[in-house]
Amino acid sequence: xxxxxxxxxxxxxxxxxxxxxxxxxxxxxxxxxxxxxxxxxxxxxxxxxxxxxxxxxxxxxxxxxxxxxxxxxxxxxxxxxxxxxxxxxxxxxxxxxxxxxxxxxxxxxxxxxxxxxxxxxxxxxxxxxxxxxxxxxxxxxxxxxxxxxxxxxxxxxxxxxxxxxxxxxxxxxxxxxxxxxxxxxxxxxxxxxxxxxxxxxxxxxxxxxxxxxxxxxxxxxxxxxxxxxxxxxxxxxxxxxxxxxxxxxxxxxxxxxxxxxxxxxxxxxxxxxxxxxxxxxxxxxxxxxxxxxxxxxxxxxxxxxxxxxx
Amino acid sequence: xxxxxxxxxxxxxxxxxxxxxxxxxxxxxxxxxxxxxxxxxxxxxxxxxxxxxxxxxxxxxxxxxxxxxxxxxxxxxxxxxxxxxxxxxxxxxxxxxxxxxxxxxxxxxxxxxxxxxxxxxxxxxxxxxxxxxxxxxxxxxxxxxxxxxxxxxxxxxxxxxxxxxxxxxxxxxxxxxxxxxxxxxxxxxxxxxxxxxxxxxxxxxxxxxxxxxxxxxxxxxxxxxxxxxxxxxxxxxxxxxxxxxxxxxxxxxxxxxxxxxxxxxxxxxxxxxxxxxxxxxxxxxxxxxxxxxxxxxxxxxxxxxxxxxxxxxxxxxxxxxxxxxxxxxxxxxxxxxxxxxxxxxxxxxxxxxxxxxxxxxxxxxxxxxxxxxxxxx
Amino acid sequence: xxxxxxxxxxxxxxxxxxxxxxxxxxxxxxxxxxxxxxxxxxxxxxxxxxxxxxxxxxxxxxxxxxxxxxxxxxxxxxxxxxxxxxxxxxxxxxxxxxxxxxxxxxxxxxxxxxxxxxxxxxxxxxxxxxxxxxxxxxxxxxxxxxxxxxxxxxxxxxxxxxxxxxxxxxxxxxxxxxxxxxxxxxxxxxxxxxxxxxxxxxxxxxxxxxxxxxxxxxxxxxxxxxxxxxxxxxxxxxxxxxxxxxxx
Numbered sequence: 001x002x003x004x005x006x007x008x009x010x011x012x013x014x015x016x017x018x019x020x021x022x023x024x025x026x027x028x029x030x031x032x033x034x035x036x037x038x039x040x041x042x043x044x045x046x047x048x049x050x051x052x053x054x055x056x057x058x059x060x061x062x063x064x065x066x067x068x069x070x071x072x073x074x075x076x077x078x079x080x081x082x083x084x085x086x087x088x089x090x091x092x093x094x095x096x097x098x099x100x101x102x103x104x105x106x107x108x109x110x111x112x113x114x115x116x117x118x119x120x121x122x123x124x125x126x127x128x129x130x131x132x133x134x135x136x137x138x139x140x141x142x143x144x145x146x147x148x149x150x151x152x153x154x155x156x157x158x159x160x161x162x163x164x165x166x167x168x169x170x171x172x173x174x175x176x177x178x179x180x181x182x183x184x185x186x187x188x189x190x191x192x193x194x195x196x197x198x199x200x201x202x203x204x205x206x207x208x209x210x211x212x213x214x215x216x217x218x219x220x221x222x223x224x225x226x227x228x229x230x231x232x233x234x235x236x237x238x239x240x241x242x243x244x245x246x247x248x249x250x251x252x253x254x255x256x257x258x259x260x261x262x263x264x265x266x267x268x269x270x271x272x273x274x275x276x277x278x279x280x281x282x283x284x285x286x287x288x289x290x291x292x293x294x295x296x297x298x299x300x301x302x303x304x305x306x307x308x309x310x
Numbered sequence: 311x312x313x314x315x316x317x318x319x320x321x322x323x324x325x326x327x328x329x330x331x332x333x334x335x336x337x338x339x340x341x342x343x344x345x346x347x348x349x350x351x352x353x354x355x356x357x358x359x360x361x362x363x364x365x366x367x368x369x370x371x372x373x374x375x376x377x378x379x380x381x382x383x384x385x386x387x388x389x390x391x392x393x394x395x396x397x398x399x400x401x402x403x404x405x406x407x408x409x410x411x412x413x414x415x416x417x418x419x420x421x422x423x424x425x426x427x428x429x430x431x432x433x434x435x436x437x438x439x440x441x442x443x444x445x446x447x448x449x450x451x452x453x454x455x456x457x458x459x460x461x462x463x464x465x466x467x468x469x470x471x472x473x474x475x476x477x478x479x480x481x482x483x484x485x486x487x488x489x490x491x492x493x494x495x496x497x498x499x500x501x502x503x504x505x506x507x508x509x510x511x512x513x514x515x516x517x518x519x520x521x522x523x524x525x526x527x528x529x530x531x532x533x534x535x536x537x538x539x540x541x542x543x544x545x546x547x548x549x550x551x552x553x554x555x556x557x558x559x560x561x562x563x564x565x566x567x568x569x570x571x572x573x574x575x576x577x578x579x580x581x582x583x584x585x586x587x588x589x590x591x592x593x594x595x596x597x598x599x600x601x602x603x604x605x606x607x608x609x610x611x612x613x614x615x616x617x618x619x620x621x622x623x624x625x626x627x628x629x630x631x632x633x634x635x636x637x638x639x640x641x642x643x644x645x646x647x648x649x650x651x652x653x654x655x656x657x658x659x660x661x662x663x664x665x666x667x668x669x670x671x672x673x674x675x676x677x678x679x680x681x682x683x684x685x686x687x
Numbered sequence: 688x689x690x691x692x693x694x695x696x697x698x699x700x701x702x703x704x705x706x707x708x709x710x711x712x713x714x715x716x717x718x719x720x721x722x723x724x725x726x727x728x729x730x731x732x733x734x735x736x737x738x739x740x741x742x743x744x745x746x747x748x749x750x751x752x753x754x755x756x757x758x759x760x761x762x763x764x765x766x767x768x769x770x771x772x773x774x775x776x777x778x779x780x781x782x783x784x785x786x787x788x789x790x791x792x793x794x795x796x797x798x799x800x801x802x803x804x805x806x807x808x809x810x811x812x813x814x815x816x817x818x819x820x821x822x823x824x825x826x827x828x829x830x831x832x833x834x835x836x837x838x839x840x841x842x843x844x845x846x847x848x849x850x851x852x853x854x855x856x857x858x859x860x861x862x863x864x865x866x867x868x869x870x871x872x873x874x875x876x877x878x879x880x881x882x883x884x885x886x887x888x889x890x891x892x893x894x895x896x897x898x899x900x901x902x903x904x905x906x907x908x909x910x911x912x913x914x915x916x917x918x919x920x921x922x923x924x925x926x927x928x929x930x931x932x933x934x935x
Binding site for chain 1: 370372444445448450452453454456457458460461462464465468469471472583584587590591594624627628630631632633634635638639642
């Protein structure tokens with residue numbers, strides 16, 4: 001979450017529009033973009049899992065948390081930089097996701113509401129396991145040294161690391177899009193989403209496709225978790241509220257639309273930054289929540305409705 | 311049907327006997343233990359409130375804690391004002407710390423107990439009505455209801471934590487005076503207080519049962535199965551859903567008020583996502599289809615928590631999570647479903663045994679006359 | 688006065704015109720059969736009348752009142768009942784509970800709060816005996832046979848006592864005897880209730896007779912008695928030389 005606007009009192013130099021410092025405004029806009037990029041990576045995993053299987057994965061926040069702890073673990077005990085850990089973290093959390101899917105979620109594909117409950121239970125268990133294994137203290141992970149420093153554009157200060165996160169999230173989006181539309185696996189997945197029974201008649205093992213998809217979504221959450229570690233402190237409960245936001249992003253974007261998820265993440269990130277700037281952090285978040293609820297109510301299909309279904 | 315009804319009545323009777331007689335006796339009328347159990351009863355009451363909308367109408371409200379918390383804060387405000395009578399301007403201490411000049415207008419009405427109690431019901435109901443009309447007029451169902459109620463819960467909790475000047479922020483409202491009801495100063499560690507809480511639970515149960523067993527309950531069950539079909543019979547589905555939602559909020563607010571009396575403080579954690587989903591867990595463990603079962607679910611899980619978390623602090627949460635996964639996977643209808651299946655199997659067994667006996671009797675007679683169709687049906 | 692009037696009714700799904708400028712007038716107490724090849728827009732027409740689907744053009748008049756914009760429960764209250772193609776009864780409820788739901792003369796929340804017991808003797812008993820479900824009153828509807836479920840839904844419509852009843856293939860999956868009995872029930876309703884019956888079984892259409900409307904590609908193709916319609920060359924063409932006999 002970006003820092004609140006101390007700008008009004010201290011009056012930093014630079015151009016002004018009314019009482020709004022343009023520098024503060026653009027700094028805030030950049031903070032919003034940075035938040036949106038994290039949100040996008042969390043929401044992307046959720047969107048794939050929800051879009052493909054109709055599973056509301058409330059343990060997704062815990063996957064993020066596990067990713068963060070994995071990054072911390074790898075740095076503390078092996079001295080890995082986050083950049084080096086990313087593939088390892090992805091695999092670790094994907095494996096945990098796979099275990100969760102095989103162990104619990106696969107029994108609930110025909111009971112979507114119950115997946116909310118079961119995955120919440122999984123979240124409790126994962127959270128508690130971490131608490132028992134690592135403790136409840138906040139953990140910190142150092143930023144990779146290559147990405148130290150800032151880019152300064154006029155009065156706007158952008159840390160290299162945040163820029164990296166934004167670029168990386170866009171790359172992840174592109175990779176996911178490629179995976180879903182241009183590969184054999186993607187074709188199979190889309191076939192299963194369209195009609196599971198018929199796909200099975202053509203020799204697609206839908207069970208396997210589901211498991212892979214769930215693992216991939218979990219892995220993405222893990223990466224998101226690893227990437228936020230230099231920005232926020234790592235705690236066992238860090239994922240609980242993130243999942244609510246990410247879910248709103250998924251639904252706002254429209255089920256089954258990657259583009260929608262990306263746009264919604266951008267909107268929510270920027271809106272949160274903007275409202276935080278105008279009000280304060282908390283009320284900004286409240287305002288955004290209310291705005292999202294309103295949007296969902298009047299556009300239940302989301303910003304980018306799935307055109308195939310209708 | 312009649313059998314089912316008899317089964318339910320036996321259940322109600324057992325439940326009454328349990329909380330009115332067995333529990334006080336088993337706890338040796340010990341004030342401290344009774345207070346702890348009164349806490350379980352109020353939590354059972356919220357679980358029951360959730361069962362009213364979730365089991366009764368298929369509305370999975372993940373934000374039930376919001377209405378519970380509102381009731382709790384309203385009661386806490388009254389008791390805080392009472393405790394602050396000797397302060398300058400009668401202002402609560404935490405307002406002094408945050409430089410609030412004078413008592414905010416929305417605190418004023420809570421000097422009066424009748425207003426407080428009324429508000430403890432009406433404010434949650436009003437909130438539920440607004441959210442309910444908002445969602446159900448837009449024909450929001452299923453998963454979307456769950457997500458929207460969850461988002462509302464998060465927003466409400468954020469506001470309560472943020473507005474520290476008026477709500478005590480993270481600390482909540484503490485240092486409360488005891489309630490005075492018709493000149494009876496409520497001692498929350500007494501047997502009479504225990505009976506007061508259980509009386510409230512029973513009254514709420516009776517009212518909720520009235521709703522569920524009336525035609526409204528029937529229409530709601532139909533809505534749970536197929537809302538579109540219900541509309542084609544001329545029922546305004548959104549209205550029925552909103553009614554269930556509001557009734558559930560009223561009971562949750564009631565439980566919230568009682569909870570503050572039991573614990574003597576209000577905290578924003580009452581409106582947290584973990585607490586709200588815990589309510590769902592209790593309800594699911596007991597059985598969402600039955601009000602009494604859901605209440606029992608709340609009581610049992612919290613009782614277990616009280617006992618087990620003393621023994622192994624960390625393990626408890628793990629156990630709770632695992633229990634929940636297990637309940638969802640293995641017994642989606644909760645303990646209630648388990649009992650019902652068992653009962654059905656027992657009655658089926660007896661029915662068959664009786665039928666068999668009659669058959670052997672019949673075949674014994676038929677040997678005398680003449681051997682006919684043995685296979686029968 | 689005409690009870691139901693459709694004027695230039697149209698609906699589009701994506702680019703497909705499922706119903707395309709349909710005009711239809713029904714007199715009070717009339718029994719109208721709606722036939723046509725698959726995809727002619729028969730079920731969609733019923734959906735438009737009962738409010739399941741919103742039209743993209745045209746208007747619907749019921750008792751001279753424009754109901755085009757009304758939500759489905761208001762149309763139901765105005766007196767329009769619907770039977771769906773696949774039996775849509777409430778499977779989790781018992782037979783008598785299903786019928787209590789269907790008894791919806793007072794559908795308000797507050798009047799429902801005062802009802803605790805189904806009043807069985809009277810109309811409900813008559814209906815139950817008519818459809819031979821008296822033995823199954825307390826059976827969960829989901830445990831009934833397919834034919835019984837069809838009967839239950841018809842019974843529910845009788846309980847609802849709608850003045851205009853829309854039936855979508857009421858005899859699908861019924862035996863010959865059951866079909867004949869359904870025909871008898873429909874005949875008894877004629878005069879007191881207006882009915883639109885979508886049907887594929889031409890024998891059943893002949894049995895219940897009445898006026899027949901033929902639809903094709905979302906529009907009216909022909910209208911008249913069964914004999915007139917069967918002789919109509921356009922109808923024959925639409926049915927691909929089927930000759931109008933047997934199944935469409």
